[in-house]
Amino acid sequence: MEDRKVYLNEHTNLLELEEHMYPLVDVETPNVFRNLFRYDEIPKIAFNDRTVPHHMPDEIWITDTTFRDGQQSRAPYTSEQIVTIYDYLHRLGGPNGKVRQSEFFLYSKKDRDAVYRCLEKGYKFPEVTSWIRASRKDFELVKEIGLKETGILVSCSDYHIFYKLKMTRRQAMEHYLSVVRECMETGIRPRCHLEDITRSDIYGFVIPFCVELMKLMEEYKTPVKVRVCDTMGYGVNYPGAVIPRSIPGIIYGLMTHAGVPSELIEFHGHNDFYKAVNNSSTAWLYGACGVNCSLFGIGERTGNTPLEAMVFEYAQLRGTLDGMDTTVITELAEYYEKEIGYHIPSRTPFVGKNFNVxxxxxxxxxxxxxxxxxxxxxxxxxxxxxxxxxxxxxxxxxxxxxxxxxxxxxxxxxxxxxxxxxxxxxxxxxxxxxxxxxxxxxxxxxxxxxxxxxxxxxxxxx
Incomplete structure (x- = not known):
C-alpha cells in the first residue's frame, strides 16, 4: 500500500490513489457470462447501480476504419477509390486533424499501392496506420513502408481465448505480450485491439493485461494504444449497468485501475443492437479520446459507428466543429452513390436522399x-x-x-x-x-x- 502513487487528478482537482492491484485470474474453465449471454435467449442488460464519473478528455477526436473494417463487408475498394476517399477524409477532418488516423490493410499489392499514394500526399492528418497479423514479418513490412503505428488483434473474451485460440488466459496474455514486445522492438507503436471486450472478464483479464501493457510502454518509452472493441455490439451506455456490458465501466476501469491515459484509449463500436453511436459518445464522455468509425457505418454485419454521425456528435458535445468541413460529407455521399455504386438508404441521417425532406x-x-x-x-x-x-x-x-x-x-x-x-x-x-x-x-x-x-x-x- 505504501508504494502506491498518490497523484492529483487535473479534472477533479482531488488527490487520487493508483489502484493497479489486479492480478490475472487464470481460470480452468471459461467464464462466458451465461447469466447475461444465453445463446438461446436475448442477451440481458443487468444493473448493480454502481456508477462512475464523467471524465471528458481535454481533446477528443475521430479515427477511421473505412479501409479496414469497412472493407471486410463489401467488395474491396480500388486503389484510386481509396486515395480519393482519403483526400475527402483529410478535408473533412480540417486543419486541426479531428479525423486523426485512418487504418489500412497491407496484404495485397493494391492495398500497399494505395498506402504509398496516400503517404505521398504528405498530410499530417489523417495519419496512415495499418492493421496486420501479429508476426515479425508483418511488423517489418509496416516499418519498411514507413508507418509508425499498427493495430494488433488481442482477443480478450474467454469465448475467443478458450474456444478460438484454445489457450488459457495466462497463455493468451503471455502470447499477446510477446507479440507487442516484438512490435515495439521494431520501433512500431502498437495499437492493441481488445476484441470482444463486452463479453470479457474485465477485472480478471482485461485490466491485468492492460497493466502489463503499460509496463511495456514504460520500458520501451513507446505509446501503447488500447482499442476497446465492442465486437458484437453488446455494449450499453446506461448508468449503473454491470460490466462487461457497461461502456462507462470499461473506460473507467482502464483509466483508473490499469492506468491507461485517455489519449491512448479508443472505442470501436458495432451496431448489432442499434447502440454504436450512443456507445461511442459515451466513450468520449467517460474518458476515451478516440472513437473509431467507418464512413456511413459500412462494416462487419450491422456495421460500425458511422463517421459522419460522430462529426455531429462532436459538434453537439463541444459546441464547435473545430475546423471540420461538414459539406464534405455530402460530397462523399455523392461519390459513393455515383462512382462506387453504393446505395445509401434514403432515410439515413445526414446523407440519405430524404433525411431533410x-x-x-x-x-x-x-x-x-x-x-x-x-x-x-x-x-x-x-x-x-x-x-x-x-x-x-x-x-x-x-x-x-x-x-x-x-x-x-x-x-x-x-x-x-x-x-x-x-x-x-x-x-x-x-x-x-x-x-x-x-x-x-x-x-x-x-x-x-x-x-x-x-x-x-x-x-x-x-
Missing part, C-alpha cells in the same frame, strides 16, 4: 412558413442540402414553387413563384393525379419528369 402535409405547411420548424439545423449551410418538402395534394402552388426553387437551387431572378406558368402547369398535373385516386406523395423522380415535361412545352430550362 418533409412529407406530411401539415409539416410541409410549417416548413413553407419557417424551415426551422421541421429542419434539424441549417442543412444548406452545413451539408449543402437545403430542406425540401415533398409534393402532395395539400402542397398547393406555393409548395411546388418551394420544391422547384430548393431542388434546382434557384435564387434571385431565377426563382419561380407560385403564379408562374411553370408552377401552375405542374400543379394542374399533380391535382389531376389526386383527382384520379392517388393517395401517396410524389417521388422526386416523378416531379422531375413532370417539371422537365412542362419545361419542354414552355421551351425553358431551369
Amino acid at each position: 418533409t412529407r406530411a402535409g401539415i409539416h410541409a405547411d410549417g416548413m413553407l412558413k419557417n424551415e426551422e420548424i421541421y429542419n434539424i439545423f441549417d442543412t444548406d449551410k452545413f451539408l449543402n442540402r437545403p430542406a425540401l418538402v415533398s409534393v402532395s395534394n395539400t402542397s398547393g402552388a406555393a409548395g411546388i414553387a418551394y420544391w422547384i426553387n430548393t431542388y434546382y437551387r434557384l435564387s434571385g431572378e431565377r426563382e419561380v413563384d407560385k403564379n408562374s406558368e411553370l408552377v401552375q402547369m405542374v400543379k394542374a398535373s399533380v391535382d389531376k393525379e389526386y383527382e384520379d385516386g392517388r393517395v401517396t406523395v410524389l417521388t422526386d423522380e416523378e416531379l422531375i419528369d413532370k417539371i422537365e415535361s412542362v419545361c419542354e412545352k414552355l421551351h425553358m430550362t431551369l
Whole structure:
C-alpha cells in the first residue's frame, strides 16, 4: 500500500490513489457470462447501480476504419477509390486533424499501392496506420513502408481465448505480450485491439493485461494504444449497468485501475443492437479520446459507428466543429452513390436522399412558413442540402414553387413563384393525379419528369 502513487487528478482537482492491484485470474474453465449471454435467449442488460464519473478528455477526436473494417463487408475498394476517399477524409477532418488516423490493410499489392499514394500526399492528418497479423514479418513490412503505428488483434473474451485460440488466459496474455514486445522492438507503436471486450472478464483479464501493457510502454518509452472493441455490439451506455456490458465501466476501469491515459484509449463500436453511436459518445464522455468509425457505418454485419454521425456528435458535445468541413460529407455521399455504386438508404441521417425532406402535409405547411420548424439545423449551410418538402395534394402552388426553387437551387431572378406558368402547369398535373385516386406523395423522380415535361412545352430550362 505504501508504494502506491498518490497523484492529483487535473479534472477533479482531488488527490487520487493508483489502484493497479489486479492480478490475472487464470481460470480452468471459461467464464462466458451465461447469466447475461444465453445463446438461446436475448442477451440481458443487468444493473448493480454502481456508477462512475464523467471524465471528458481535454481533446477528443475521430479515427477511421473505412479501409479496414469497412472493407471486410463489401467488395474491396480500388486503389484510386481509396486515395480519393482519403483526400475527402483529410478535408473533412480540417486543419486541426479531428479525423486523426485512418487504418489500412497491407496484404495485397493494391492495398500497399494505395498506402504509398496516400503517404505521398504528405498530410499530417489523417495519419496512415495499418492493421496486420501479429508476426515479425508483418511488423517489418509496416516499418519498411514507413508507418509508425499498427493495430494488433488481442482477443480478450474467454469465448475467443478458450474456444478460438484454445489457450488459457495466462497463455493468451503471455502470447499477446510477446507479440507487442516484438512490435515495439521494431520501433512500431502498437495499437492493441481488445476484441470482444463486452463479453470479457474485465477485472480478471482485461485490466491485468492492460497493466502489463503499460509496463511495456514504460520500458520501451513507446505509446501503447488500447482499442476497446465492442465486437458484437453488446455494449450499453446506461448508468449503473454491470460490466462487461457497461461502456462507462470499461473506460473507467482502464483509466483508473490499469492506468491507461485517455489519449491512448479508443472505442470501436458495432451496431448489432442499434447502440454504436450512443456507445461511442459515451466513450468520449467517460474518458476515451478516440472513437473509431467507418464512413456511413459500412462494416462487419450491422456495421460500425458511422463517421459522419460522430462529426455531429462532436459538434453537439463541444459546441464547435473545430475546423471540420461538414459539406464534405455530402460530397462523399455523392461519390459513393455515383462512382462506387453504393446505395445509401434514403432515410439515413445526414446523407440519405430524404433525411431533410418533409412529407406530411401539415409539416410541409410549417416548413413553407419557417424551415426551422421541421429542419434539424441549417442543412444548406452545413451539408449543402437545403430542406425540401415533398409534393402532395395539400402542397398547393406555393409548395411546388418551394420544391422547384430548393431542388434546382434557384435564387434571385431565377426563382419561380407560385403564379408562374411553370408552377401552375405542374400543379394542374399533380391535382389531376389526386383527382384520379392517388393517395401517396410524389417521388422526386416523378416531379422531375413532370417539371422537365412542362419545361419542354414552355421551351425553358431551369
